Amino acid sequence: MLITRYTQATAVLEDSGVVPPPVPQDAEPGTLAWLRARVSRFASGPVHAERRRAVVELLASFDPAELRVRARALAGVPADEVAARSFGVDQVAAVSAAASGYLSGETSPEADAAVRELLPLGIPMITVLLQAHASTAALIANARAHDDGVTPIEDLLHETLRHDPPLKRTRRVGVEIDLVAANRDPDVFPDPDRFDPSRGRTPHLTFGHGVRPCPAAAHALAIAAGYLEGNRS
Template sequence: MLITRNSEALAVLSDPLRAPAPVEAGAPRGTLAWLRGQVSRFASGAAHAERRAAVTAVLDRLDPHVLRQAAARLRHEPPERVAVLVLGAALGVEDLETLAGQVAAAARGYLSGEADAEADAAVAELIGRLPIAELTVLLQAHAATGALLAAAAGRDLDEVLRDDPPVRVLRREGVEIDVPAANQDGPCLTFGYGPRACPGQPHARAIAEGWLSR
């Protein structure tokens, strides 16, 4: 079912029992399919709460003001690289170039589950370098923040978040929410709403504001 009205979208997103479709269990450790089974995005109940708390703890260590300043220094970088470079540095990663390549490879199938050998190899390397909660932050931020930066260049950021968001469809089991449509008659849902709202909203905005300040 496709939802386009804000009130109906709010009802779905407020329901703690509504979750994205779960991933299939039993994938070999170190593959993208296995990683998708370890993150908060595709979990429900107590597992979701525990994993989300771990991600929130990572984000609590990252000062949005510092991220904004770091992003401003990367205004020469293409938008798809900025979030990983800023966040990776803030997390203490030294080899940022390698990290950026590995996250890009893994992120291609992170939401869809469409993995390939390159994605699996990237995940195998990443889980040896960073905890799952930190990888979650990087993978969640990579495509969405890159798309936001690309769309917002030369435009008002709030307008882009409302009318041309980087994530255009929010999926819950049996339901798809048309985010640009739902944003027109109520609160902006670009960062979600309710128990699964994106905890990294201030961080994403800070990175965008820094990179766009040119």
């Protein structure tokens, strides 16, 4: 079932009984498929809670304000490298290769080799890196497409997250949520198709909602803001 309305989407995301599609549990150790069976994103119930707790504890060791400063200094590097480098990780090629099939489950020898290279970082750190890789780069690209050089960057980013979310859809068993449509539901967002940074913070669903919100929302915003600031100067 495809969900496009905001209230339906929030109801699904608030229901702890609606879980992500399961992933195979018997993959060869050290491969991308093996990793996907061990991260919080594709887990449910107590297993998800424990894995999420480990990610949250890791993120607590990174100050978003410091990440913003680091990202500002990375203005000259490609946007798809900024998240990893802001977290102090230099294996950007491995992050990119492993992230290529992280959400879809499409594996390759290159992705498997990348996972093995990243394993010394620990699964919580790999979780953060792979989930941040494409989404942060897409957020930056989408924001730059609307950047007039004078709009406050926080306002620019919040409206970009609503209007042009980097992740277009999210899936649960039997359900697919169209985040673009839900974030433009006219019952919640007046004149929803107009890009309007003056809206400020809005209750968009781009960072999730309910029982599985993104644990790194503040970190992602800080990295994107710092990078955009650096490229404006």
